[in-house]
Amino acid sequence: MKKKMNRYLVVGLIITGIILAITLIGVFWTPYSPTAMKYGRFQPPSPSHIFGTDNFGRDIFSRVLKGTGTTLSIALATVAIGAVAGTTIGAVTGYFGGVIDELLMRLNDVLTAFPSILLALLIISLVGPGKKYNVVLALGLIFIPSFARVTRTAFASLRDMNYITSARLMGAGSGRILFVHMLPNVLRILLPAITIGFNNAVLAEASMSFLGIGVTPPDASLGYMLSEAQGMLKAGPWYAIFTGLSIILLVFGVGLIGEGLQAENREVV
């Protein structure tokens, strides 16, 4: 009964799958130590150092592997916080409506009114900079409103569907209606939103690290490395190029998955 998956989805899954596999290997094994400074400064890409080396003589490929892992885990955790909390808020406000809805949604408006990077700065300055968990916390909080908004609309539109009315008439409780009857239908909208959110999280983390409020050494995310690379564009352009390309490829792969999922939805509707 399953239809053929569309091309976006297939290509996106392949790219993301390869990145994930390589990153997973990078967690346990890298060709060189990503922090050892003994491979000669500013070596251009060569068979032994395929991405070259940086100003301290570190192997860039090993650093990109580690950095992708850091970026991925921050982005995943961020999206997880945003999606779980956002969907919960969206479900409650969209389904029950009433005073809670008005209050939470106005709070949402207030949060969205701030530029998100400023809000991140504020939260980081409150909880203390430099820790990976604080970056995740700050970004996660910032991502809640958009998920809440998207899912609220979905839950609210489902609320008046006849099959939900029927379930209520049968005596189904709110929990059952929300989780069993509504959530699976919200996933169609939620999954593409998660992929978009993931990409935004990657980019947000990159900008935060770039500005120096993200992760700090010895942790290295792709964004942090990109800001390092900025200082040596002339002496070792390959650092910026390969780090930048990694971010682009990651975002591109996940973006294709999102595009593919949305295309699937359009077919269903």
Add this chain to the structure above:
Amino acid sequence: MSQQEDKKLVLEVKNVSAGYRDGGFAGHGGTYHEVLHDVSFNVRHGEILGLVGESGTGKSTLARVILGLLKPEQGEVIHYTPRPQIIFQDPYSSLNPTYSAWWSVEEPLRIFGKYDEKERKRRVGDMLRKVELPEECYEAKPEELSGGQRQRVSIAAALIRRPRFIIADEPVSALDVTIQAQILKLLRSLRDELDLSYLFISHDLNVVYQLCDRVLVMKAGRIVEQGTIEEVYNHPKEDYTKRLLEASK
């Protein structure tokens, strides 16, 4: 007539006025728009009572009030049977797109929670045979079913808990004529087999004539005429009824 009056009632609607509010904060305050004005009628045991009127006269609002989804501003609704169920017009939004036909029919029993899996399976199988859904459709998702098949599944889901009173809100309006006839036949035979009473809402007077015993005529939120099918169709008292009948010829 008096003999019929003596028959047991399944529903009494007494002087009901109801409507909607818009504007206001979180559902409070705002302007009240009354849709139903002082509506009274009974549904008798075993009968199919038609409710006709142009669209926008408040037929579906009345259904919502009877089901308890909308509180009447005035008057009362008295049920003599537990939990009435509804069959909706649109067979596309009346089934959850995530789940199979079988799941949708079994779900009311799961919610009820009194039967074990084996008993649920027996009852669902029985009911799906009663509504004559082909067996190869049991595991199909709504998007794989035709309009008529979806409506059969909706009927099965509405009847699985053995209600005695069913509101059918334009249940055949979205179907083409041959399927309409099949579903109407099914509704009639289910009424006899399961001892049901219906409130059958429709804008189609021909369908009501085929199916119903008695009919209510609704205009702008008021019941302007009621009586047996023969009385109303052959000797309409109200101009509005005459116009409706004229238009349906």
